[in-house]
Amino acid sequence: MSFRGVVVKTWNENQLFSVLVELTYRCNWDCYFCYNDLSLRGTPLSKEQYVELFEELAHMQVMNLVLSGGEPLAHPDFLELGAKARDLGFVVRIKTNAHALRGRLAERVREEIDPFLVEVSLHGASAQTHDRQTRVAGSFDRLLANLEEAKRLGLRIKINSTLTRWNEAEVRGMFEVADRLELPIQFDPEVSPRDDGDRSPLDISPSSSGLRHLLAVERERAERHQETEREKAVREVARQDSELMAGGGSDQHCGAGSSGLAIDPFGNVYPCVQWRRAIGNLHDRKLGELWRGNPRLDEVRRLSRAAKDTVREAGENGWAMAFCPGAAETHTGSPLEIYDAARRRMELVGESIERESTRALPVLES
Amino acid sequence: MTRDTPIDIAKSDVFSRCSDVRFRTVVDEAVVLRQEAAEVLVLNEVGGRILELLDGERSVSDIADAVSAEFEVDESMAATETASFIAELRDAGIVSLPVESSK
Numbered sequence: 342m343s344f345r346g347v348v349v350k351t352w353n354e355n356q357l358f359s360v361l362v363e364l365t366y367r368c369n370w371d372c373y374f375c376y377n378d379l380s381l382r383g384t385p386l387s388k389e390q391y392v393e394l395f396e397e398l399a400h401m402q403v404m405n406l407v408l409s410g411g412e413p414l415a416h417p418d419f420l421e422l423g424a425k426a427r428d429l430g431f432v433v434r435i436k437t438n439a440h441a442l443r444g445r446l447a448e449r450v451r452e453e454i455d456p457f458l459v460e461v462s463l464h465g466a467s468a469q470t471h472d473r474q475t476r477v478a479g480s481f482d483r484l485l486a487n488l489e490e491a492k493r494l495g496l497r498i499k500i501n502s503t504l505t506r507w508n509e510a511e512v513r514g515m516f517e518v519a520d521r522l523e524l525p526i527q528f529d530p531e532v533s534p535r536d537d538g539d540r541s542p543l544d545i546s547p548s549s550s551g552l553r554h555l556l557a558v559e560r561e562r563a564e565r566h567q568e569t570e571r572e573k574a575v576r577e578v579a580r581q582d583s584e585l586m587a588g589g590g591s592d593q594h595c596g597a598g599s600s601g602l603a604i605d606p607f608g609n610v611y612p613c614v615q616w617r618r619a620i621g622n623l624h625d626r627k628l629g630e631l632w633r634g635n636p637r638l639d640e641v642r643r644l645s646r647a648a649k650d651t652v653r654e655a656g657e658n659g660w661a662m663a664f665c666p667g668a669a670e671t672h673t674g675s676p677l678e679i680y681d682a683a684r685r686r687m688e689l690v691g692e693s694i695e696r697e698s699t700r701a702l703p704v705l706e707s
Numbered sequence: 708m709t710r711d712t713p714i715d716i717a718k719s720d721v722f723s724r725c726s727d728v729r730f731r732t733v734v735d736e737a738v739v740l741r742q743e744a745a746e747v748l749v750l751n752e753v754g755g756r757i758l759e760l761l762d763g764e765r766s767v768s769d770i771a772d773a774v775s776a777e778f779e780v781d782e783s784m785a786a787t788e789t790a791s792f793i794a795e796l797r798d799a800g801i802v803s804l805p806v807e808s809s810k
């Protein structure tokens with residue numbers, strides 16, 4: 342069975358497989374569009390609670406543990422918790438801005454955590470654009486230096502970039518930055534609202550022409566570049582559950598709440614990092630208890646099944662929306678309603694498919 | 708299908724999983740990831756159990772005994788099949804002998 346087959350099986354069987362833990366909302370950058378809700382209050386989970394949680398997750402056969410934030414490296418127990426995750430046999434992924442990933446800390450991450458992947462955010466191809474978005478002067482130059490160093494140490498790295506109005510003119514340059522570093526790069530074409538529903542990050546949503554340009558560059562690169570087996574494998578294993586959605590083999594639209602969960606620094610548990618509908622809190626109940634017989638999770642799974650109809654009813658290019666029920670709920674209040682960014686993506690991909698097929702038509706000579 | 712016992716595996720060998728190997732059980736199968744190669748393998752229930760037992764403490768014959776008992780397989784067949792499966796795992800870079808005890 343393929344890895345994809347296994348993941349789909351985890352959805353169908355409601356086997357928890359991937360958990361994203363936001364260790365802290367503290368951060369050494371101040372990104373203009375950051376989706377974290379910094380007004381959220383609560384008691385942070387203690388180191389002991391994290392250890393207990395990780396042990397429980399390992400016992401439940403969770404394979405993927407993603408350490409995110411905020412900036413996970415800013416958590417005082419980051420190394421200790423990362424090492425614990427390694428000892429418990431998780432495939433650890435770290436989502437970081439990499440500002441602190443240098444010197445002894447970078448070495449210790451490699452030696453003590455040995456993550457499968459370090460996912461690093463790039464916000465532009467120039468210091469001007471990148472630093473404008475992170476609102477930290479010097480962050481671009483420091484990031485490039487840190488990436489070189491982390492690569493030398495043997496850390497496996499992937500670059501993640503969100504397309505924004507501010508960086509859309511630099512897409513080609515961002516690919517070139519990744520190529521120069523010989524690192525894979527993946528774009529998220531959508532800016533999300535803040536987790537509390539605040540829509541101000543959308544001020545820098547990409548324009549339609551920016552999105553069209555990204556699609557064109559991605560297509561051009563795919564045609565030019567023959568992926569190696571290893572690149573293909575990394576992409577397969579490193580991709581988010583969400584990218585598997587709209588596939589066959591399951592009556593669930595995605596793995597939210599059926600094979601995946603996200604946990605915020607205060608112990609609130611959500612079906613997915615994008616779907617901020619709390620299903621319980623770890624200060625009240627252990628994760629295993631929240632997972633079994635939880636009516637809120639049953640409802641999320643029901644909605645995930647219903648989301649398949651939303652996509653089907655959107656037509657033959659519905660898949661191109663990369664519809665996310667969590668994003669739908671934040672945008673529209675309903676997890677089943679198509680939101681603007683998804684509709685626009687579908688239209689642009691449809692346009693591009695049409696252009697391609699017209700190009701492929703034979704030209705009749707007179 | 709019965710396989711021959713691989714000649715380069717001794718009953719007393721104690722293998723352990725390579726440090727970049729991660730695995731979990733999904734329903735009745737084991738998913739194995741070799742982090743270095745980003746390679747995923749899916750094993751059946753018996754294979755998953757053998758991988759779990761390859762903890763650097765049990766010998767090949769300890770594991771064959773466990774397989775025979777847990778899956779109600781004839782002892783000599785369990786010994787042969789377990790050894791050849793371990794040889795496959797070794798060739799795939801999933802388990803290895805500690806350097807000092809390798810022949």
Ligand SMILES: C[S@@+](CC[C@H](N)C(=O)[O-])C[C@H]1O[C@@H](n2cnc3c(N)ncnc32)[C@H](O)[C@@H]1O
Binds near residue numbers: 377461
């Ligand atoms: C919240 S950050 C946490 C990890 C780390 N601090 C970082 O920036 O990589 C996770 C990812 O979300 C991206 N991101 C943040 N706010 C976003 C938004 N409103 N829309 C889309 N992506 C966003 C970041 O660029 C980063 O790649």
Ligand code: SF4
Binds near residue numbers: 375411438
């Ligand atoms: S680095 Fe990450 S957590 Fe920090 S502000 Fe930027 S997006 Fe948010």
